Amino acid sequence: MLPATARILDANFNRAREALRVLEDYARFQFDHASTSSAIKNLRHELAVVYQSLDAAILLANRNTAADVGTTIKAPDEFTRTSSTTIISANAKRLTEALRVLEETTKLDSPALAEQLEALRYRAYSIEKLLYAISHKASRLAEAQLYVLLTESLCRQPWLQVLKSILAAGTDVVQLREKHLPDAELLNRARQTRELCRQAGAIFILNDRPDIALLAGADGVHVGQSDLPTAELRRLLGGDMLIGVSTSRLAEAQHALEQGASYIAAGPMFATSTKAKDLIAGPRYAAEASRWAAERNIPCVAIGGITPENTSELTAVGIRTVAVCSAVIAANDPATQCQRIKACLAASLATA
Known part of the structure; x- marks a missing residue:
């Protein structure tokens, strides 16, 4: 695996996991919505199974946060949230975008893994819609x-x-x-x-x-x-x-x-x-x-x-x-x- 590929996978697995945790906690604690919280938790665990099928040691070995040129690039509204709806929207987008990057990148070496990630992305779209309905x-x-x-x-x-x-x-x-x-x-x-x-x-x-x-x-x-x-x-x-x-x-x-x-x-x-x-x-x-x-x-x-x-x-x-x-x-x-x-x-x- 090329170092750049490992960094892309590592960064986007992290983004997806973090976004899922935020969405799960809002479904669980903010909205007290058991079925949605459970669906997000299941998705998070299935993403972990996909991650474990890769060589995690290689991903971690190629992580270089200090030299990452993107860590200093900030959007104007990145630290602004006005309600739980905006938090959910931001993290749902973060999740689906990260899953798409993972899907596209794994097509290079593992088409079967890319298919699994595609299925997870489609489920994430459904969860996003459900959370939007609950919050909006x-x-x-x-x-x-x-x-x-x-x-x-x-x-x-x-x-x-x-x-x-x-x-x-x-x-x-x-x-x-x-x-x-x-x-x-x-x-x-x-x-x-x-x-x-x-x-x-x-x-x-x-x-x-x-x-x-x-x-x-x-x-x-x-x-x-x-x-x-x-x-x-x-x-x-x-x-x-x-x-x-x-x-x-x-x-x-x-x-x-x-x-x-x-x-x-x-x-x-x-x-x-x-x-x-x-x-x-x-x-x-x-x-x-x-x-x-x-x-x-x-x-x-x-x-x-x-x-x-x-x-x-x-x-x-x-x-x-x-x-x-x-x-x-x-x-x-x-x-x-x-x-x-x-x-x-x-x-x-x-x-x-």
Whole structure:
């Protein structure tokens, strides 16, 4: 093996291993995602098997970090990361690029080894996509259509059965809203909800309680105007967790955005028995809020008194995501009601 070839292989095995370790730790500790962490770990071990099939002593003997001309070349943003998403993106790219270099280089002497590395690279692409979906919550929220608030006292069926039904029916976001549960019970319920949402690919939001949201591994927390200030929540929760804020005026929406909100809920749109409100913001505010939010690239969720029959009034003014509560969870068949609302949304959006 030529010395230059050994150095190329050594450097890129190191890059790939380091990137895999970063990705595995973020899947494990940041996102508490067991299946993804396991997939990355398996890939890391299989890469180690490939490495062991080469002469590691030759690779190490040709390593010369002190004389490596590339160690002093730095990209302008190399030491800048703004969130876990950017860390994952950087390391996923580092992994796939390193695997490609290893694959191309081993084609010189070991085509069979190159085929193994190609297979590992394709798996790395799939892991990158999965981690992106897990970490890029705001983008997932922007693509959501149906957001359901779950409160046991409003359910006609056992709450867990309702949750499973609405997830099977394609609910994109679930907000657990339980104002009166003891903390231990709320934490347990939040963890159950998180796990089922994760399995279904849905976003899980907890109402009001950032402490429980953190402990349960929720995707985010939702607060009202009289709850903890958004800026304080952002300080507590960091940059990766979603924060939603209820608003009924543009001034409230603007303040929420300035303080670090990930999305706004605009409402109430119509009269509702779920939560008493003196002011009905209505579709006029939905129109203002949806335009305002689109200009600032922040998701806007319409909420309050929404049913299959009135969704068209909201999509007509720019709303793409609706949050519902009693219309779904108090129904005899929550799954069918979810499907009705999604069908109404799809039909309305198609002609909007």
